[in-house]
Amino acid sequence: MTTKALLFDFDGLLMDTETTLLESWRGEWRRHGLELDPAGFFADHGGDTNESRYAALAAAVGPGYDRESSHRLRMAHRSRLNAALEPAPGIIGWLDRAAELGLRLAVASSSAITHVGTMLDQAGLRARFEVVATGDEVAAYKPDPAVYHIALDRLGLPAREALAFEDTPHGVAAARAAGLRCVAIPNPHADHARFMAADLLLPSAVALSLDAVLAEFARQADLASPCPAQRLARPENADWS
The missing domain is CATH 1.10.150 (DNA polymerase; domain 1)
Incomplete structure (x- = not known):
């Protein structure tokens, strides 16, 4: 895949x-x-x-x-x-590597474009994303998958050809409901125990290189395990503090 x-x-x-x-x-x-x-x-x-x-x-x-x-x-x-905010640790490295690999990028957020767009501009990230889909374009917010459906439609791709990245359990639920495989990186206020529906759970984007993330999903596809809990992976020696 x-x-x-x-x-x-x-x-x-x-x-x-x-x-x-x-x-x-x-x-x-x-x-x-x-x-x-x-x-x-x-x-x-x-x-x-x-x-x-x-x-x-x-x-x-x-x-x-x-x-x-x-x-x-x-x-x-x-x-x-x-x-004073900057992109989360490891995110720029992932985005740089995605560009090198020719991967297309999208944002799918329940927040309004006035907020998301302003912050992306501030961080110098907006031009990196081909698609930005936001909450003011949908009738229902995550865990409803509507915003992911919009993003996929604009990319012209089926869910099986994309990965989602989320920081909340309801975000993971939205991604999975849209048919997406999902990497969870819990935000500082989220309960890590509530992310069992994620395909891959990481403490931060620093924990694995993007190549390693993609390799993990290739491995999971080979295993074809039907149970999300069995697919859950935690890198050895990862810092969960």
Whole structure:
């Protein structure tokens, strides 16, 4: 089975915008003299869930809460945090090697193009991706596979000729539902135990070269194991700290 394209999630995978999101909310709670409980902060689906987060903060602050001011200050804080972000470790090496191998590249994200495009431009990555499919183009977010279907349609490729890369369990579920084989690199806030549906589980893009990733999928294809859990691989001596 020949791999012709790589499809990447964006938030938490290409860049650690999940941490900046959490920190922007922590800052807003602390501005009101409160502490945010991170348990349950990240939803089990893609898309914008900030309205429920504002509602929770408003309930904690009480009648004096100013939603408009809170949003403005939080977004300014997050913009400052995002401005310091660089691509996740190992990602540039993978993208460079993909170009050398002639692999086509796409982004498939539940976030809006205004966010994804801005961050890709900031990192100098946008020109590397032939296709960028985002959440404002679909009616349902991951774990729904719609955004992956769009990306594959634009590439003109069947799912069997592509690999997906994800950082969340619901992202893996979306990729698998689209018929894609999937590499999982859990973001710092994800539970590694929830990634059993992934075909390959890595601590970071530094853990394996892209050639080794492709070789692993070639090996899995030869084995033709029907059980995702049996296909799960962890590189020896990988740093999971």
